[in-house]
Amino acid sequence: MAKHLTTREEDYSKWYNELVVKADLAQNSGVRGSMVIKPYGYAIWEKIQADLDRRFKETGHMNAYFPLFIPKSYFSKEASHVDGFAKECAVVTHYRLKDDPNGGGVVVDPAAKLEEELIVRPTSETIIWDTYRDWIQSYRDLPILVNQWANVVRWEMRTRLFLRTAEFLWQEGHTAHATKEEAVTEAETMLGVYADFVENIMAIPVLRGLKTEGERFAGALETYCIEALMQDGKALQAGTSHFLGQNFAKAFDVKYQSKEGTQEYVWATSWGVSTRLMGALIMTHSDDNGLVLPPKLAPYQVVIIPIYKGEEQLTAISEVANGMVAELRAKGVSVKYDDRDTYKPGWKFNQYELQGVPLRIAIGPKDLEKGTAELARRDTLTKEFVAQSEIGTKVPELLDAIQNNLFEKALSYREAHTHEANSWEEFEKLMKGNAGFVYAHWDGTTETEDKIKELTKATIRCIPLNNKQEEGTCILTGKPSTQRVVFAKAY
RNA sequence: CGGGAAGUGGCGCAGGUGGUAGCGCAUCUGGUUUGGGACCAGAGGGUCGCAGGUUCGAGUCCUGUCUUCCCGACCA
Numbered sequence: 001m002a003k004h005l006t007t008r009e010e011d012y013s014k015w016y017n018e019l020v021v022k023a024d025l026a027q028n029s030g031v032r033g034s035m036v037i038k039p040y041g042y043a044i045w046e047k048i049q050a051d052l053d054r055r056f057k058e059t060g061h062m063n064a065y066f067p068l069f070i071p072k073s074y075f076s077k078e079a080s081h082v083d084g085f086a087k088e089c090a091v092v093t094h095y096r097l098k099d100d101p102n103g104g105g106v107v108v109d110p111a112a113k114l115e116e117e118l119i120v121r122p123t124s125e126t127i128i129w130d131t132y133r134d135w136i137q138s139y140r141d142l143p144i145l146v147n148q149w150a151n152v153v154r155w156e157m158r159t160r161l162f163l164r165t166a167e168f169l170w171q172e173g174h175t176a177h178a179t180k181e182e183a184v185t186e187a188e189t190m191l192g193v194y195a196d197f198v199e200n201i202m203a204i205p206v207l208r209g210l211k212t213e214g215e216r217f218a219g220a221l222e223t224y225c226i227e228a229l230m231q232d233g234k235a236l237q238a239g240t241s242h243f244l245g246q247n248f249a250k251a252f253d254v255k256y257q258s259k260e261g262t263q264e265y266v267w268a269t270s271w272g273v274s275t276r277l278m279g280a281l282i283m284t285h286s287d288d289n290g291l292v293l294p295p296k297l298a299p300y301q302v303v304i305i306p307i308y309k310g311e312e313q314l315t316a317i318s319e320v321a322n323g324m325v326a327e328l329r330a331k332g333v334s335v336k337y338d339d340r341d342t343y344k345p346g347w348k349f350n351q352y353e354l355q356g357v358p359l360r361i362a363i364g365p366k367d368l369e370k371g372t373a374e375l376a377r378r379d380t381l382t383k384e385f386v387a388q389s390e391i392g393t394k395v396p397e398l399l400d401a402i403q404n405n406l407f408e409k410a411l412s413y414r415e416a417h418t419h420e421a422n423s424w425e426e427f428e429k430l431m432k433g434n435a436g437f438v439y440a441h442w443d444g445t446t447e448t449e450d451k452i453k454e455l456t457k458a459t460i461r462c463i464p465l466n467n468k469q470e471e472g473t474c475i476l477t478g479k480p481s482t483q484r485v486v487f488a489k490a491y
Numbered sequence: 492c493g494g495g496a497a498g499u500g501g502c503g504c505a506g507g508u509g510g511u512a513g514c515g516c517a518u519c520u521g522g523u524u525u526g527g528g529a530c531c532a533g534a535g536g537g538u539c540g541c542a543g544g545u546u547c548g549a550g551u552c553c554u555g556u557c558u559u560c561c562c563g564a565c566c567a
Contacts, residue, residue: 087565123567157492157565164566217567237567274567307526346527353527364526374526491566 033159033166040355041278043299045169048277049149051201051296052171055193061145061173066127068150069118074126078251084218085122088155092118120153125219125244125270128174129252136176136256136266143186144176162279163236163491170274176249176266178256183267184222187243190271191224194239202277203294203406204228204284205414206238207437207486209462214446217270221245227461227486229414230283233434235461235488238280241271279491284410285379291356292378294406295399300336302328302395303357307345307364314339317363320388324361324373327392333399353378358402359395379405420484427475427487431456437488441472441481448476458487 037045053063069092075082096112121127128146135141149171159165173190177183191208198204206226216223220242228238249255249265258264285292295301304324306317321337328335336357338348345362352360362374373391376383379402386394417436421427430438442448442460452475453459463485472481 084566152567154566158561158563168567170567240567272567276567309525341525344525344527344529346525346529348528349526350528362526366526 033156033164035161035165037169037275040299044278044281044293044297045275047297047299048202049171052193052197052273053147053149055197056147056171056173059145059189059193061147061175064146064148065150066121066124066131066148068121070121070124070127072117072119074130075119077126078219078247080247081125081219081251085154088157089122090120090153090155092120121150122152122154123270123272124148124150124152124172125174125248126252129248129254129268132174132176132266133252133254136254138257139178139259142176142178142256142266143182145173145186146175147171147173160491162282163276165275168275170272172270172272175269176254177268178258178264178266180245180267183245183269184243187222187224187241187269187271190269191226191239191241194241194271194273195226198226198228198238198277198280199407201294201296202281202284203296203403203410204238204280205407205411207462207464209464209467209486211240211462212446212449212460212485214449215460217242219244219247220270221247224465225462227488228280228284229417229436229488230280230491231286231413232283233417233436233489235437235490236276236280236283237461237490238277239271239273242269244268244270285406286356289350289381290354292406293356293358295358295403298334298356298358300334300357301399302333302335302359302361303348303352304335304337304361304363305345305348305352306337306339307362309365313365313368314341316368317365320363320368320373321361324388324391328395331392331396333395349376359398361391377402379409421475421487422472424475427458428456431458431487431489434489437461437486439484440475440487441483442485443474443477443479443481448474452476452487457489459490461486461488461490 056063072091075086075089093114094108094110094112095114096109097106098109100107128148132144135144149169151167151169152172153167155166156164175183175186177186195206195208198206206228208224208226211217211223211225217240222243224241224243225237226239228236230236244267246265246267248268254266255263256266281293281297282291285294304321306314306321308314308317318337318339321339325335325337338352340348343351349360349362356378358378360376360378362376364374367373367385367388370385371388372385373388374383375386375391375394375398377398414436419430419435419438421430421438421440427438427440438458442452449460455476463483467483467485469483472484473479474481
């Protein structure tokens with residue numbers, strides 16, 4: 001069966017190409033580093049969107065939409081922001097094509113050169129803050145709690161399916177506040193929203209923490225993040241929430257008049273998650289049979305497959321199956337009854353395993369006689385026969401059990417791949433073996449962080465929130481340290 | 492942008508020293524099948540990335556060019 005997928009130790013990008021194409025999730029579109037998300041994959045993204053969007057609204061946010069094109073001049077206003085994104089921007093320079101005078105094709109019309117180039121947004125801070133200036137005059141206009149669902153483009157040197165595509169779908173929240181405290185609280189709240197979603201819906205355990213100065217978002221004073229561990233021992237940043245201070249307010253001159261009548265710059269946050277979450281989902285739960293989806297994200301939680309010979313058997317089975325569909329739907333379970341006669345049962349079994357459908361029910365002639373159905377779990381690959389009358393109670397129970405099992409499995413994997421290093425030798429050895437998360441002392445300087453990256457490819461993934469304080473010495477320099485930070489190789 | 496590798500039916504590949512394109516999967520037709528990706532028989536589908544050159548003859552040799560992938564620097 002492993003013919004579809006290479007083993008976990010092998011290169012994941014190869015593994016993805018196999019999996020996603022066969023699993024109908026996505027494929028390369030032909031545009032450099034971009035991808036087509038196929039219907040089944042998009043259905044998973046829609047589930048992610050729907051759940052997150054509900055959480056955003058519950059925390060007081062509203063959706064809005066800002067332009068795709070950003071005038072180049074906007075970018076020069078916040079210095080560190082430019083530094084962070086300048087090297088990976090797609091730029092629009094012309095607005096018209098014309099027939100090629102030398103041949104049959106078309107060429108860019110040189111007469112249609114734009115006065116000012118437009119940048120395809122790599123993120124929307126600049127255009128949003130330019131807009132916020134007009135929205136904010138008084139403390140009564142604050143806070144502004146806005147989210148945008150959009151696509152962005154980052155012309156990365158190297159891309160990787162789902163994890164780093166040139167164009168990706170995401171949401172970006174951009175908030176404006178009267179006080180520093182309120183903005184910090186917002187950034188922390190949204191990190192909590194992400195962490196809760198990723199753990200409870202995606203069944204992926206995450207570390208919550210702060211980025212070091214070197215890993216911080218371009219333009220942020222503080223970057224909060226959630227970090228997950230993949231099956232190959234590499235870390236993946238699954239979401240970030242930034243406290244931007246007054247950097248963007250100052251760059252775009254966004255001030256409000258306080259109760260006391262003074263002019264004050266507003267405080268900002270931004271936060272986002274992307275289709276990268278789909279990569280995290282795949283790489284956390286999948287096995288050699290394909291995807292494994294947590295029930296709360298599965299486009300369909302249960303698939304029913306009839307096993308029959310001839311029209312009469314199918315009719316009899318369909319009657320039972322349709323009864324189950326109705327019963328399960330009434331309980332809020334999403335069900336697909338696949339009675340296509342163009343594919344055989346065995347083919348369907350494999351197909352839905354590849355797609356990660358949590359539960360499969362098979363009904364055949366023997367079941368009709370005995371009043372049973374075969375119930376198979378995707379996560380454990382176990383099968384049992386259940387009385388048809390029990391399906392309605394058994395299925396919701398099992399879906400819960402699968403959801404929990406996936407999280408527990410991922411959590412114990414992470415625990416088994418979390419270590420402490422107390423010397424440089426120990427650290428190097430762990431990193432050579434793709435050990436996962438390694439807690440170690442660090443002297444707090446960017447130079448040391450860079451040096452460690454150069455020597456081992458490991459970076460500081462985060463300084464955990466509420467981190468335990470303990471005396472120690474930096475594994476590289478031996479200088480004093482007050483806490484351990486989390487190192488790992490990352491995507 | 493540096494360092495490697497590759498472009499041949501939809502996908503994956505084979506095609507020593509040049510001789511007029513083949514295999515597996517997929518697709519289509521007919522039949523037998525249907526409790527873990529069925530089997531048999533037949534069929535369709537390719538200007539070999541592109542442009543030149545050498546040659547009686549180029550998938551193969553030469554030159555140029557484009558693209559993609561992998562390894563670095565960059566990153567949600």
